[in-house]
Amino acid sequence: MTHILDDLDARGLLAHSTDPDALRAALSAGPVTYYVGFDPTAPSLHVGNLLQLLTARRLQMAGHKPLILVGGSTGLIGDPKQTGERSMNTKETVAEWVDKIRDQVSAFVDFDGPNGATIVNNLDWTQELNTIDFLRDIGKHFPVNRMLARDVVSSRLETGISYTEFSYVLLQSLDFLELYRRYGCVLQTGGSDQWGNLTAGVELIRRADAGKAHALATPLVTKADGTKFGKTESGTVWLDPELMSPYAFYQSWIQAEDSKVGDYLKQFTFLEVDQIDAVMAEHLEKPGLRAAQRLLATEMTALVHGSHEAIAAELASSALFGRGALEDLPESTLSAALQEAGVVHLATGDSPTLVDALVASGLADSKSAARRAIADGGAYVNNERVTDPDALLADGVLMHGSWAVLRKGKRSVAGVKLV
RNA sequence: GGCAGGUUGCCCGAGUGGCCAAAGGGAUCUGACUGUAAAUCAGACGGCAACGCCUACGCAGGUUCGAACCCUGCACCUGCCA
Numbered sequence: 001m002t003h004i005l006d007d008l009d010a011r012g013l014l015a016h017s018t019d020p021d022a023l024r025a026a027l028s029a030g031p032v033t034y035y036v037g038f039d040p041t042a043p044s045l046h047v048g049n050l051l052q053l054l055t056a057r058r059l060q061m062a063g064h065k066p067l068i069l070v071g072g073s074t075g076l077i078g079d080p081k082q083t084g085e086r087s088m089n090t091k092e093t094v095a096e097w098v099d100k101i102r103d104q105v106s107a108f109v110d111f112d113g114p115n116g117a118t119i120v121n122n123l124d125w126t127q128e129l130n131t132i133d134f135l136r137d138i139g140k141h142f143p144v145n146r147m148l149a150r151d152v153v154s155s156r157l158e159t160g161i162s163y164t165e166f167s168y169v170l171l172q173s174l175d176f177l178e179l180y181r182r183y184g185c186v187l188q189t190g191g192s193d194q195w196g197n198l199t200a201g202v203e204l205i206r207r208a209d210a211g212k213a214h215a216l217a218t219p220l221v222t223k224a225d226g227t228k229f230g231k232t233e234s235g236t237v238w239l240d241p242e243l244m245s246p247y248a249f250y251q252s253w254i255q256a257e258d259s260k261v262g263d264y265l266k267q268f269t270f271l272e273v274d275q276i277d278a279v280m281a282e283h284l285e286k287p288g289l290r291a292a293q294r295l296l297a298t299e300m301t302a303l304v305h306g307s308h309e310a311i312a313a314e315l316a317s318s319a320l321f322g323r324g325a326l327e328d329l330p331e332s333t334l335s336a337a338l339q340e341a342g343v344v345h346l347a348t349g350d351s352p353t354l355v356d357a358l359v360a361s362g363l364a365d366s367k368s369a370a371r372r373a374i375a376d377g378g379a380y381v382n383n384e385r386v387t388d389p390d391a392l393l394a395d396g397v398l399m400h401g402s403w404a405v406l407r408k409g410k411r412s413v414a415g416v417k418l419v
Numbered sequence: 420g421g422c423a424g425g426u427u428g429c430c431c432g433a434g435u436g437g438c439c440a441a442a443g444g445g446a447u448c449u450g451a452c453u454g455u456a457a458a459u460c461a462g463a464c465g466g467c468a469a470c471g472c473c474u475a476c477g478c479a480g481g482u483u484c485g486a487a488c489c490c491u492g493c494a495c496c497u498g499c500c501a
């Protein structure tokens with residue numbers, strides 16, 4: 001049986017860890033209670049958070065007990081980031097997001113059995129916290145000179161950082177200490193950007209309780225150009241289907257770069273490393289088939305939205321991007337595919353123009369943008385390029401009498417049904 | 420509270436009375452090549468009833484034929500002093 005640390009390492013999920021030998025021994029000795037936290041900074045988690053959830057799940061599958069923390073209090077404070085001060089959200093908003101995120105994380109861990117997961121909210125132990133006690137019991141363990149030396153803080157000294165954000169690390173460290181005391185939690189995991197917060201907690205446990213705890217960080221997942229993974233052209237890749245349809249989610253994975261798809265398969269899916277290596281070997285032979293991307297997209301969509309949605313997204317994608325001609329698709333297939341991609345209904349009586357349709361479908365942000373797309377030669381109806389900026393939608397041949405497949409550029413497709 | 424500097428388009432950043440819808444870079448979009456990949460090259464990149472009009476350079480007023488640019492007030496940010 002492979003040691004969990006070796007599996008994580010083989011998958012490229014280990015960036016840093018405190019005292020690797022001691023951590024390895026602890027994980028071998030028996031079930032370890034560990035935690036990973038998510039702050040409610042939005043109504044949904046995104047794929048960056050997903051990596052942390054899946055890593056937590058890997059540890060659980062290896063027999064360890066997860067605590068999933070939702071940051072009801074830390075979400076009110078804001079983890080400092082390089083770019084500047086966060087805008088504060090109201091307590092009501094944060095409370096709403098806490099509920100949503102609690103529901104989301106619940107889908108990724110197992111609640112049954114001796115190592116069933118527990119979801120905790122740090123508001124439970126901080127909202128009644130007394131300021132004097134906090135400063136005496138927690139604050140005393142934090143040397144300000146060390147806090148100032150942290151990268152995020154020092155980079156913010158020029159532009160400014162509020163005391164609120166400066167204090168964030170104390171709260172996260174307090175969480176670790178609290179979970180150590182309440183649940184015997186001795187390991188915190190997170191992204192490498194969390195390393196400072198993670199080790200601060202380890203240190204607090206040592207100073208306050210003379211306890212031994214560990215931290216483990218996954219690397220920052222990047223795209224081929226080195227930028228942060230999880231943003232597409234249109235924005236963040238959300239897990240909530242209300243914010244991003246399963247089809248769009250599937251599309252975001254299928255567009256993975258060749259140079260990254262192997263890493264993603266290892267880091268995100270539960271396929272065996274050997275199996276992934278075999279797929280990648282084939283992929284290198286015939287990259288044009290994009291077999292690795294297809295596998296990745298299907299696996300991830302199934303993991304997040306269920307296999308039913310994964311199949312639907314896959315079918316829609318192959319119908320719309322497949323080699324076959326659109327007119328060969330039966331109406332039921334076409335309609336189902338377009339439902340996934342997004343459909344707008346337009347009234348035939350209004351004799352909508354292509355420009356109108358591009359805007360209505362969301363493929364273009366404005367009429368100017370739609371005209372620009374047409375002028376650039378990037379607008380297609382039923383896979384035929386249209387270059388007339390004043391074209392009416394009905395000028396082309398409608399599929400099955402009422403459907404038009406709109407495409408802008410290579411990747412963006414939407415359906416229009418004339419009614 | 421005082422003094423100094425700052426606030427420009429998605430981001431960074433030039434511009435300091437007309438030639439400014441505003442240089443340059445990044446991001447983004449499109450095309451060519453291709454594979455819903457990368458790299459490269461090229462074009463686009465506020466809006467609209469579109470050779471014109473409207474909106475825009477922190478906010479609100481003012482001076483002027485004309486303001487991102489000058490003046491006044493306000494807000495916020497940074498630094499120094501208290």
